[in-house]
Amino acid sequence: MAKGFIDLAGELQEIKQQNLYRSRRVISTPQGVEITVDGQAVINFSSNDYLGLANHPDVIASFKRATDKFGVGSGSAHLICGHSASHHALEEELAEFTGRDRVLLFSTGYMANLGVISALLGRGDQVFQDRLNHASLLDAGLLSGARFKRYFHNDLLDLNKKIKPIEGRTLIVTDGVFSMDGDVAPLTELSALAKEKNAWLMVDDAHGLGVLGESGAGVLQKNRLTQQDVPILMGTLGKGFGTFGAFVAGSDVLIETLIQKARSYVFTTALPAAVAEATRTSLKLVIEESWRREKLRSLAKRFRLGAGQLGLSLMSSDSAIQPILIGESQRAVEISEALLSKGFLVTAIRPPTVPKGGARLRVTFSANHQPQHVDQLLDALDNISV
Numbered sequence: 001m002a003k004g005f006i007d008l009a010g011e012l013q014e015i016k017q018q019n020l021y022r023s024r025r026v027i028s029t030p031q032g033v034e035i036t037v038d039g040q041a042v043i044n045f046s047s048n049d050y051l052g053l054a055n056h057p058d059v060i061a062s063f064k065r066a067t068d069k070f071g072v073g074s075g076s077a078h079l080i081c082g083h084s085a086s087h088h089a090l091e092e093e094l095a096e097f098t099g100r101d102r103v104l105l106f107s108t109g110y111m112a113n114l115g116v117i118s119a120l121l122g123r124g125d126q127v128f129q130d131r132l133n134h135a136s137l138l139d140a141g142l143l144s145g146a147r148f149k150r151y152f153h154n155d156l157l158d159l160n161k162k163i164k165p166i167e168g169r170t171l172i173v174t175d176g177v178f179s180m181d182g183d184v185a186p187l188t189e190l191s192a193l194a195k196e197k198n199a200w201l202m203v204d205d206a207h208g209l210g211v212l213g214e215s216g217a218g219v220l221q222k223n224r225l226t227q228q229d230v231p232i233l234m235g236t237l238g239k240g241f242g243t244f245g246a247f248v249a250g251s252d253v254l255i256e257t258l259i260q261k262a263r264s265y266v267f268t269t270a271l272p273a274a275v276a277e278a279t280r281t282s283l284k285l286v287i288e289e290s291w292r293r294e295k296l297r298s299l300a301k302r303f304r305l306g307a308g309q310l311g312l313s314l315m316s317s318d319s320a321i322q323p324i325l326i327g328e329s330q331r332a333v334e335i336s337e338a339l340l341s342k343g344f345l346v347t348a349i350r351p352p353t354v355p356k357g358g359a360r361l362r363v364t365f366s367a368n369h370q371p372q373h374v375d376q377l378l379d380a381l382d383n384i385s386v
């Protein structure tokens with residue numbers, strides 16, 4: 001073996017010793033509440049398909065109709081010849097949905113975050129990020145070349161202290177709903193601080209879209225924050241919407257800038273048009289079927305009540321993400337494996353995804369769960385004596 005690969009084997013061994021080794025499970029059914037994992041039937045509490053739309057018959061039918069009409073591949077980037085009428089219509093519908101002037105589709109949320117932050121910032125600018133922000137935001141901040149500072153989680157005093165006026169641009173970035181904690185950023189206060197400091201505010205609402213707000217338009221709708229309050233909104237389509245892709249919403253000037261300068265937009269193939277058509281149908285379901293949001297709230301409430309009675313360590317969340325804090329990685333993995341042997345898929349989340357000593361079981365709900373699924377999970381947690 002070449003020397004470099006011997007080093008890699010050593011590194012892998014170290015990751016194993018720290019109980020941080022990751023491996024993939026093979027799913028042989030559609031995404032949903034009941035899935036088959038490595039040949040075993042389980043109840044799924046790990047998916048981000050919060051509204052249960054990933055395998056919805058109407059979404060599937062739209063996808064199939066669109067592949068009959070448009071085929072599979074989009075053929076090129078949006079700026080060459082890949083931008084179809086389906087993409088265009090979805091952008092317009094998402095702009096109306098989010099109450100923003102315009103929307104730009106990206107192929108993934110990771111790429112949207114890289115594209116936005118590195119298009120807006122460079123050397124001489126500064127970016128402030130909540131320390132629990134999603135990895136794609138942190139990576140984007142580093143890639144941009146701007147001065148990069150993290151502030152303590154949801155800590156406005158710390159952020160206020162750290163922001164110094166500079167010649168260049170200042171951007172504050174936060175998750176709307178934090179992906180591994182389920183809590184919400186203090187957006188009204190962040191927006192006021194951003195205005196005071198003459199900074200832009202960007203919110204990544206991957207986990208709030210579809211789930212929060214009257215018509216599912218997310219954490220900004222819930223907090224009644226307009227485009228003036230939060231000029232840059234990023235949303236993903238692979239979670240609550242149940243499809244794939246992402247978008248950025250904001251002013252005409254913002255979107256035009258991204259079309260010119262966001263490298264992860266310019267230099268990549270457009271989503272298949274069929275994904276855009278499937279998402280247009282998802283969007284209708286998101287808006288019209290508010291029972292899905294209500295169901296999520298009642299499932300989370302039922303779980304929190306029961307988990308509290310078992311003395312489990314919950315986090316302050318009223319979203320579809322309800323983590324149980326464990327602490328040690330090894331213990332989190334053991335509990336996750338014990339749950340799996342009882343037929344429940346609950347992933348252990350370990351560093352570096354969460355801070356050291358902060359390993360947890362990330363329980364997520366779907367609108368397709370039934371109350372008895374929650375009760376069964378609570379029974380299993382009780383039996384394992386977490």
Ligand SMILES: *Cc1c(COP(=O)(O)O)cnc(C)c1O
Binds near residue numbers: 109
């Ligand atoms: C999942 C996620 C992303 C990345 O979105 P993808 O479409 O999966 O690439 C970005 N930000 C947050 C907060 C996320 O949870």
